[in-house]
Each structure stands twice: as C-alpha cells, then as structure tokens.
Amino acid sequence: MAPAFMVSAPGKVIVFGEHAVVYGKPAMAATISLRSYLHVTTLSKSHRTVSLRFPDIDLDHTWDIETLPWDVFSAPSKKKYYYDRVTSLDQELVDAIKPHLSVVSPNASPDARKVHHASAFAFLYLYLSLGSPKSSACIYTLRSTLPVGAGLGSSASICVCLSTALLLQIRTLAGPHADQPSDESEVQLERINRWAFVGEMCIHGNPSGVDNTVSAGGKAVVYKREVSGRPPTVTPLRAFPELPLLLVNSRHPRSTGTQVAKVGALKEAHPTVTNQLLDAIHEVTDSAYKLLTSPDYNKDDPASLQYLGELIQINHGLLTSLGVSHPRLERIRELVDYAGIGWTKLTGAGGGGCAITILKPEADVEKVKGLMDQLDAEGFERFETTLGGDGVGVLWPAVLQNGTDEEGGEEIDQEKFLNAPDTAAIEDLVGVGVQEKRDGWKFWRPT
Ligand SMILES: Nc1ncnc2c1ncn2[C@@H]1O[C@H](COP(=O)(O)OP(=O)(O)O)[C@@H](O)[C@H]1O
Ligand SMILES: C[C@@](O)(CCOP(=O)(O)O)CC(=O)O
Known part of the structure; x- marks a missing residue:
C-alpha cells in the first residue's frame, strides 16, 4: 500500500500590468x-x-469507485492519456459526471453547493481521466492558507x-x-x-491559464493575451527574486467584470489619454521584465x-488614473507611504480586493509593527508572505522533521492535518518554506 503523501501549490498575485493585459499588453x-x-x-x-x-x-x-462512469471516460473515442493536452471539456464526459455531482451536499445552501460542485467537478473530471476502476481507495484531504475567491x-x-497527486499515483511523474x-x-x-488547466476549466469555464502556470512552475510568469480567442502566451520568468511581501485585503468586495467595463468606458470617452495610460503600464511591465532578465541583475x-x-x-498611480482604485485601497497605500517602509500597488481588478507592498529590507522594525x-485596527486583513517562491511541491511520504x-x-496523518486549528497551525505542521531547514518537501526547479 502506498504511503500517505502530500502535495502543495501556491497562490499568485499580479505584480504588473493588470487591465493593460485586457488590451493585449503583457502582464506579470x-x-x-x-x-x-x-x-x-x-x-x-x-x-x-x-x-x-x-x-x-x-x-x-x-x-463508490465502481459506480463512477469509467466506461464513458475509457471509450476509445474519449480516452485521454496523462501526456495529452486537453483544451476543452468534453460535453459527454461532463454529462456523465453530472449525476455524481448531484449527490454532493444536497442539503447545503445554493451558494455553498455551487462552490462544492465546482471543486468536486474538477476532482472527478481529473480522477476519471487519469485513474481507472482499479484505482486504490483513497481519501483526499485539502486545506489552504489562501482565502477562497479573493x-x-x-x-x-x-x-x-489534484493534478500532481493523481499523476503521482499513476506513476507518470519523475521526481521531484x-x-x-x-x-x-x-x-x-x-x-x-x-x-491543472483542465481542473480550472471545470471551475471557471474559460480560464486564461495564467494562474495554474505560475502555481505549478513557481517564481513568476509574463503573459500576453492573443487576438481571436487564442489562449494567452505564458512565459516563465525564472529569475524572479524571492521578496518579502505584505499582502493586504481591503475586505471590500469587487467584481472583475465591473472594473474591466469601467476601463472600457473610460477608453471610449477619452481614447487618447486612456491609451497612453495603458501604454505607460506596458512600459512599466517591460521595464520590470528588462531588469529581471538582465545579465547584471542582482537581487x-x-x-x-x-x-x-x-x-x-x-503602476499603482496609473491604475488609479484608470479609475480602478478604491478609498480602502488608497488608505492602505497611504498608511504604508506614511510609514515609509515600502512600495504599494493594488493587485488584480481593483475597486476593492487586495493591495501588495514590497517591504524595504532596511525598514525600521518599530515602524513595521506600528x-x-x-x-489591524482599521479592519484590514493582512498576510505577511513571500513573492516569487517555489511552485508545486511534494512530500513523499508524509513525514516531516518538525522538531x-x-x-x-x-x-x-490526515486526522492530524485536519485537526490543525487554523492556518498558522497548518503552516507549523506542514508549511512549505516555514522552517528553513525543514527536510522533506521537494520541488521541480527548472533553471
Ligand atoms: N480551500 C479550498 N478548498 C476547496 N475548494 C477550493 C478551495 N479554494 C478554492 N476552491 C475552489 O475554487 C473556487 C474559487 O475560485 P475563484 O472564485 O476563481 O477564486 P480564486 O480567485 O481564489 O481562484 C471555489 O469555488 C472552490 O470551488
Ligand atoms: C483586470 C484583469 O487584468 C485582472 C483581473 O484579476 P483578478 O480577477 O482580480 O484576479 C482582468 C483580466 O486580465 O482578465
């Protein structure tokens, strides 16, 4: 019997180029x-x-493993292999999964069911594509230190x-x-x-592929939307440095669609000025790219x-000029600027959501604490995190030197993992990069 094992993968932020990316410019x-x-x-x-x-x-x-629709997934015209590139969901396969989703959380509220079904759908599509009726009985226990849907x-x-775990279980991955x-x-x-992209299609319908690419490979990526509905080009940026980052959630809800439409309306009303702002964001992203890929670059x-x-x-100033900041985001920037300990911008669509601050290494400890x-006093949610770390990691078997x-x-074991009371306890128990010298987690690290 295979030992218990763990897999871990990071979340992401957009560092440069949001909104401009909608108009074909690169983002990072x-x-x-x-x-x-x-x-x-x-x-x-x-x-x-x-x-x-x-x-x-x-x-x-x-x-029950045997009751799942293996016959539909393994039909010769449908069967996909671990090395295949799947770029759209097959409606017949989706239909075959539906009865097995309808039995998930029947008594939950409609909103909760939607969330449950999205995750269960992603799991079943991958499980049925990569597994077989002979797959071992298993329990998949997942916990995240990332806020959901932020x-x-x-x-x-x-x-x-999920993708990594299933590919490891069918022994189609070498290493790490x-x-x-x-x-x-x-x-x-x-x-x-x-x-992973197939899973994202199950959850999102039409994902760009950026999030899964940076989560799997780690560090950073540059991506650019292509015309005529083709998927974006996503280029890994392996030189991206690991930087201490303060991530602050304004806790103000936002809609990506509304913010994108707002920029669209500004562009209609003020085409020349708006295009120049978008071009300037492009220049910012390019300047960062040139710095990070320069042979002389020293982190x-x-x-x-x-x-x-x-x-x-x-970049933040340009986004503010595009009208996608928010008083709560401005308040975060103002507080950081006043303390003089870092550089801040909103990240993602704006209008609420999160801001990122790169902290100055020489920042005064008292000022940081202040x-x-x-x-905290003003009700923001904050995360002290690192930018540009490893992508997917594997802990096989699930054993750690935890002092x-x-x-x-x-x-x-899964009970210990489930019983960790909060995100800090999860990180203490199994966290990647939490204890510098903790042996165990391994990563694919292309150079
Ligand atoms: N910790 C988690 N456990 C289970 N499912 C999760 C978890 N985090 C995210 N999900 C799935 O991902 C969906 C959130 O995706 P989305 O709204 O795009 O947020 P994000 O921007 O954080 O990816 C949820 O509805 C759920 O299906
Ligand atoms: C504003 C935009 O550039 C980024 C949106 O990011 P998010 O939804 O906040 O993760 C829109 C997009 O790229 O589709």
Whole structure:
C-alpha cells in the first residue's frame, strides 16, 4: 500500500500590468507563499471508495469507485492519456459526471453547493481521466492558507495539487529530486500544468491559464493575451527574486467584470489619454521584465529593489488614473507611504480586493509593527508572505522533521492535518518554506 503523501501549490498575485493585459499588453504574475496543501491517504484493499475532505468549504463526500462512469471516460473515442493536452471539456464526459455531482451536499445552501460542485467537478473530471476502476481507495484531504475567491488563485492552486497527486499515483511523474535535470523538470511541470488547466476549466469555464502556470512552475510568469480567442502566451520568468511581501485585503468586495467595463468606458470617452495610460503600464511591465532578465541583475542590490519598488508605485498611480482604485485601497497605500517602509500597488481588478507592498529590507522594525497594528485596527486583513517562491511541491511520504522527538520524523496523518486549528497551525505542521531547514518537501526547479 502506498504511503500517505502530500502535495502543495501556491497562490499568485499580479505584480504588473493588470487591465493593460485586457488590451493585449503583457502582464506579470508571481507566486505568493500562501498555499494549498493536499494530503492523500491510500486505504487498504478491502475499501472501494474515494473521498474528498475539503473542510475550508465544508465539503465532505464519498463515492463508490465502481459506480463512477469509467466506461464513458475509457471509450476509445474519449480516452485521454496523462501526456495529452486537453483544451476543452468534453460535453459527454461532463454529462456523465453530472449525476455524481448531484449527490454532493444536497442539503447545503445554493451558494455553498455551487462552490462544492465546482471543486468536486474538477476532482472527478481529473480522477476519471487519469485513474481507472482499479484505482486504490483513497481519501483526499485539502486545506489552504489562501482565502477562497479573493483573486489570489485559490482554484488554480487546488487544481495543481489534484493534478500532481493523481499523476503521482499513476506513476507518470519523475521526481521531484534535487539533482533532476532542468529539461526533465520542465516536462513534469508541463504535464501537471496541462491537467491543472483542465481542473480550472471545470471551475471557471474559460480560464486564461495564467494562474495554474505560475502555481505549478513557481517564481513568476509574463503573459500576453492573443487576438481571436487564442489562449494567452505564458512565459516563465525564472529569475524572479524571492521578496518579502505584505499582502493586504481591503475586505471590500469587487467584481472583475465591473472594473474591466469601467476601463472600457473610460477608453471610449477619452481614447487618447486612456491609451497612453495603458501604454505607460506596458512600459512599466517591460521595464520590470528588462531588469529581471538582465545579465547584471542582482537581487541583493538595494538599487535593483528600489527600481522595482518604484515601478510598483508608478503602476499603482496609473491604475488609479484608470479609475480602478478604491478609498480602502488608497488608505492602505497611504498608511504604508506614511510609514515609509515600502512600495504599494493594488493587485488584480481593483475597486476593492487586495493591495501588495514590497517591504524595504532596511525598514525600521518599530515602524513595521506600528503599520501592522494600524492595519489591524482599521479592519484590514493582512498576510505577511513571500513573492516569487517555489511552485508545486511534494512530500513523499508524509513525514516531516518538525522538531518533535518522534524517531524518523513526524508522520502527518490526515486526522492530524485536519485537526490543525487554523492556518498558522497548518503552516507549523506542514508549511512549505516555514522552517528553513525543514527536510522533506521537494520541488521541480527548472533553471
Ligand atoms: N480551500 C479550498 N478548498 C476547496 N475548494 C477550493 C478551495 N479554494 C478554492 N476552491 C475552489 O475554487 C473556487 C474559487 O475560485 P475563484 O472564485 O476563481 O477564486 P480564486 O480567485 O481564489 O481562484 C471555489 O469555488 C472552490 O470551488
Ligand atoms: C483586470 C484583469 O487584468 C485582472 C483581473 O484579476 P483578478 O480577477 O482580480 O484576479 C482582468 C483580466 O486580465 O482578465
């Protein structure tokens, strides 16, 4: 019987270029260290069930493996293999899944059911595409330190986790291991990403593919929308530095559609000025790209960080001119500017949602503390995270050196994982990058 194992994948923020990307300009997105964690327990041969335990959304469901529509998924005209690139959902397969979704959380509220069905749909589509009626009975337990539906890529991070776990279970991934050649790592990440994209299609309908690409590969990507409905080009940016980041949620709800429409209306009313603002955002993204890919770039050089920070600040000003900031976002920027400890911009659609601040390394500790207290007092939600970290990671078997006395490390079983009371406890128990020297988590790291 395979040992319990874990997979983890990060969320993301847009660092440069939101809104301009709608008009064909490039944008840059990078990982944040808030992540989803998936624990997989294989059950003994006497069991024939597959269970999802997703407590963040209150989903707990078990299917009998044999009753799932394997025949439809394995029909010769439908069968997909682990190496295939699937670019649209097959309606017949979707229809075959529907009866198995209708039994999920029948008594939940309509809103909760929608969320449950989205996650269960992504899981079943991947499970039936990659597994077989002979798949071992399993429990998939998922917890995330990412807020759900806040524009931070929570859905992509869970899809990357599911894709990686299922591909590992059918033994179609090599590694990850420390001395894996870069091109071999890239093949594995591409494989994971293709199926993560399928999961994203189940949750979102028509995803751009950016979130899953940055979540799987880590660091950052540059992406550009193509004309005539073709998928965007997504280029990994491996030189992106790991930077301490303050992520602040304004807690003001926003709609991406409304903000995009607002910029559209501004462009109609003031075409020349609006186009120049969008062009200026393009220049900002290009300047950041040139800096990060320059052979002389040194992430530890304070001048480079200052340059990047100023670009963040300029980008925010341009977004404000486009009318997509919000008084709550301006308040966050004002507080950080007043403390003089970093560079701030809104991230994503704006009109609410989150702001990011790159902290100055020399920032005065007292001032930082004062800022945190002020943000708390004014009702903002804040996360101290790192930008540009690793993508998907694997902990096989689920055993960590957690500073306990357990010989051979601490075994993470699903109950222990489920019982961690909050996100801080999840990070303490299994967090990636939390304890610098913690052995165990491994990553595909193409250079
Ligand atoms: N922690 C989680 N557990 C289970 N499902 C999740 C979790 N986080 C996200 N999801 C799934 O992803 C969907 C959220 O996607 P979306 O609204 O695009 O938010 P985001 O911008 O964070 O990706 C949820 O409806 C749910 O189906
Ligand atoms: C405003 C936009 O550029 C980014 C939206 O980001 P989000 O929905 O806030 O994650 C829209 C888009 O790219 O589709």
